[in-house]
Amino acid sequence: MSAPSIVWFRDDLRLADHPALRAALDRDAPVIALYILDEESPGIRPLGGAARWWLHHSLASLDARLRERGGRLVLRRGPADRVVRDVVADAGAAAVYWNRRYGGPEREIDAGLKAALREDGVEVASFAGSLLFEPWTVTTGAGTHFSVYSPFWRACLALPSPRAPLPEPREIPGPVRSPASDDLADWGLLPTAPDWAGGLRDTWEPGEPAARRRLQAFLTEDIDAYDRARDQPSAGATSLLSPRLRWGELSPHTVWHEAVHAAGAGRFLSELGWREFAWHTLFHFPDLATRNLRREFDAFPWPPLRPTALRAWQRGETGYAIVDAGMRELWRTGYMHNRVRMVTASFLIKNLLIDWRHGEEWFWDTLVDADGANNPFNWQWVAGSGADAAPYFRVFNPELQASKFDKDGRYVAEWAPEYRAPDGRPPLPLVDLKSSRQAALDAYEHVKRAPRD
Template identity: 50%
Template sequence: MPADPSVQHRSAIVWFRDDLRVADHPALTAAVDSGRPVVCVYCFDQVSADVRRLGAASLWWLHHALAALDQDLAALGARLVLRRGPAGDAIRALVREVDAGAVYWNRRYDAAGIAIDSALKTELKAGGCEVKSFHANVLYEPQAIRTQTGGPFRVFTPFWRAARASGVPRRPLPAPVAIAGFDGAVASDALEDWRLLPTAPDWAGGLRATWTPGAAGAQSQLARFIADGLPNYADERDRPDLPATSRLSPHMRFGEISPFEVWHAVAPLALTGDIGHAHVEKFLAEVGWREFAHHLLHHFPALATENFQPAFDAFPWRADEAFVAAWRKGLTGYPIIDAGMRELWATGWMHNRVRMIVASFLVKHGLQDWRAGEAWFWDTLVDACPANNAASWQWVAGSGADAAPYFRIFNPVLQAAKFDPEGAYVRRWVPELADLPAKWLHEPWKAPRSVLAAAGVTLGATYPTPIIDLDAGRERALAAFATLKAHAA
């Protein structure tokens, strides 16, 4: 039966959120297929109830991602409308302005987002507007992967086994060939007026030199990883001095590339024999950890603010502002810690192995509340994801799902010797130690004075002395964890 012309004339709104791409975008595909004129919109909402305000590094990325998306849409015949304020109010107003007969979006899984979407869907549908949401940004819907008793998984391995057993993720959708954009006047904010970029001072030089936000940058990064990193991934992924990791995390966080695109670019390589099965499976498991974190956030919405394991509510954290400040600045006296924190500040990113080392140092040697570290990463990471960031910090602290045992306290010296054996990573990010021999690089306080002098290092002046003794910090941490066991008894 031919479509009703009066219905077809009414426009369709596509509401972009953390899915800033045109390929494998089910909501956009549905809007184009509807035959309606399409209005594409992004709402910058930092004020709705329980919405977490983006950190500074994420705002920088968002600016460039939106600019790239606008260009991609323009090439297809549409434009990106920008609105600021409570997202529900912005969408309601836009529906009236463009006489929308349909609103489409891809689902999100945080509590604040779900609340906004649910209320808006109910209201718009009651007013006669078609509203559809789509599965787009995780491989498996949270309600689809359950334990045998119907509850959510709390341990990764059985979660991932169940997810894989549920079937192969769907194939990604192609980008539309063209979009019939709405031809009427639609008011839009100017991206520059949102002032997402730092200006006084402009601290983003390292971010600009490191990253290319946008879908094209994501695809380029994926291709580089498949060529250079994936062939040795299982063996080299823990080495911050080697280019083995994908560095796709910020692109996936903002949805410039979908997990389905990543999956189907990588998974077949094990079947063709182009890349070893172990390397492919290890990388897919890391994608699985992303899935696990998003499922946890869906089922436990307070993941970033409350201990996943309530027993940790009694943990004796110490309030030591000086320790936290030295950690943030990369001035702890432990080279691998300082290298990681300086890489973070300069580039908005940190190698995953180093993230675990610096997090363990803060919460275990320093006995600082994991939320202090999570908040700093939230502000400084370009891939600051509400699911991954919180789940990872709780995992290291021992308070989270599938958490590391409390006695797993990373020794930064041993970790550095194992994963940065020649010291290339430390030398890059802690240049004041660059001329130290590898034997002393990861523990310069043990170097003879003559060696330090020859390398131009003066401990306490050109480079700090250790902020805490590692053995003493470990014993203090174990004693603190023992109080939890006593409390439970």
């Protein structure tokens, strides 16, 4: 029997349209499916609490599906370069396959590991499984990266259409002797003291089968209303696919090809384009979560942090209905409607004058769909410091936003009912909207005068 192949699963927790898995099966040898919880390699950002909850359940689902087809999921914890080489040695593996990652530290790990394994005579190959268009394939006429979304997406659409998704394998032959595996429960990914995940359990079912069902439900029931109602948080017109794409339970190629011919698909696919743009931006700016992309924003005069104001925002106790509703939805479900994300982020940055990095860290810990690109990209977009960012003078007025996008008050009534009840007693406003907006504009004058690189 041929020496086994290792498929290193990362943020691609699926069997369908998995190019690395397909390569291993084509080699006609036993397959070892490996997942590594790496919280030790330099530069790797530990997952937030909501993400850890999702990961636990998605891994359990993936393992069950592998077992149905003759394989199993091997779990290991530690620095990825050491763990992969250990498993190669334990199993006598002759090949290692993975789908590519695009963050800076991740690329360094993968490149070093690829070189080391090849020196040892192990076949190594990586594949495009997580983006429609890889970062080095989309450039300006001058050969540089794009900093504005619209020309970026036009350039993407001028390229050959994304490849068709690969079929799901029916059989995945495991080795006669599988390498030792950690017990998923021992990783402690689920909250226990206290167990705050009740709302997540009520809202989500992680795993590839549930992701496929959600995609089909969106395409048959909601996509025709997407363009018209996507900005209304109570309309139910959004896809709810962001965590599925974040964890790779669906590939973007699958979503693209199943949606492209649906009525109203153009606007929806452009949102996939924003996901691509965020990852392309991270590829070129690996420290996106910690440094202003537009360096002149380093001159922004953030006042000393007021912890009580930050905590009030985190808890949904700001005194502004749509902000508080959004923050409570986030805490309960691990999710927030995109329009409300922009409003809550703008309020933190431009009304409370709290550095966008504090908000990015909170969303990283509480969102089930937080990833290394979209989360910091979107925070910098709102702050005005990122790629194709909102103008610095654009401050989302939460009262006007509520009157425009939650006209009937259903969203606020669901998540912050005291604002709608006749005898409700909402918290007092933290700040005055008019004066805090002016304070933000005054602070941004420092940015306007700052030298540009």
